[in-house]
Amino acid sequence: MTTPEPSPTPELTTHGVGPWVGDWPTGAEYDAELLRSGDTRNVIDRYRYWTMEAIVADLDAHRHPFHVAIENWQHDLNIGSIVRSANAFLADTVHIVGRRRWNKRGAMVTDRYQHVLHHDTIEDLVAWASDRSLPIIAIDNVPGSVLIETFTLPRECVLLFGQEGPGLTDAAIAAADAVVEIAQFGSTRSINASAAAAIAMHAWVVQHSELPTR
Template sequence: MHEPNPIDVAAKESGEPVFREVGVGPWSETHPGEPRPDDPASPNYDARFDSGLLDNGDRRNVLDRYRYWTVEAIRGDLDRQGRHGFEVAVENWTHDFNIGSMVRTANAFTARTVHIVGPHKWNRKGALMTELYQHVVNHPSIDELVRDWRSRIGAEAEEAQQRLDNAKAELAAGLIDDDEASRRMTAAQRMLENARDARIIALDIVPGAVPIETYRFPERCLMLFGAEGPGLSEKALELADDVVYISQFGSVRSINAGAAAAVSMHCWIAQHAAVRA
């Protein structure tokens, strides 16, 4: 029998670690004497609360403000706040284990939608249930994904133009004042410009790609990610408007696909998202 590694022995004797408590216990313990918010007769009744979580506690990986809320309520609140203008798509031809990690990161940065291209099943372990709060759409092929994207962007442009025309018409008819007209027209014009500037961006290290460090992400965009190893398919690269790579300085050709997705999404966040306190 071999001698245990001295580091293992020292670690065991250190008394570490002591982890902080994650989440909250049952409502009766954390809010003693307070009426339950799932009781319609209660003065603090709130339909967003989940009775099972109030009974047993909430140890989920969610923000504290969402403790005890139902999945539907959390997803709805994220939609109400407004998800960001970028979407992400990942090819699932090799059943990549990184997809779960990508979904989790997309939730953290409130991507508008996550698209899974290829077989419907994907490894959800790395997502840690965050797919429940994220809009996830499946597509059988890259062609179908791109058709869907371009159709939705076209519809957004038409809606923006209609909003712009309506604001001008209501102003001319005296139905709204100058300030309200300016507010509406500014919002509609921005929506129209975002639709016109929308691009499909492939993330891969291939000839002709530009470094992400100097790339300016459009506010409305679809990022394409490939599988660990082979990268993006030829069709995905062919249909992309731009191809971007993450600069690397070590010996490996590429970084982990889940890490690449996180870096890319955060680049968009750094360029477009307001900092939240």
């Protein structure tokens, strides 16, 4: 039996840490209150005791060049989970298209570390992407879509997702440079929207990102 390779980024704790023991570190990235009281935030060990601003600045220096866009016509509860996945896969920016307000519960506070922009309409998103020469890749299982497993995702792009249930609007499909779907093998017509988004982002990572090392 083959022994699996260990994770390249093992986390020493998942429940936070208490007050700093010993002499305090002197780097500008550290937060005095967190050093004094402990850090129970949902962050990796590397960022323990760092200020939020320092974490965002460090993430900004390494962000991947793909964006995530989500249509928000029905206050979809999946949007928060998609933002959390975008943070995990280090997306450049999340774009909320439609209603400005969205349910942040599923984001688990990761929206504080993830850039989020709002666009009133699909046309506004298309104009924004066009100005930056970013192709829009829609993810939906509609006629004419191709399997994401066989599709080469552009390194710089916008991954566009729709609402749970109705999926992307006709306007969004028409605006996309390509439409891809995730291969399925069971009886259900579709998978959860936030799960689909995570799969698509991971597909981008597999194609374009260097894996983390110890």
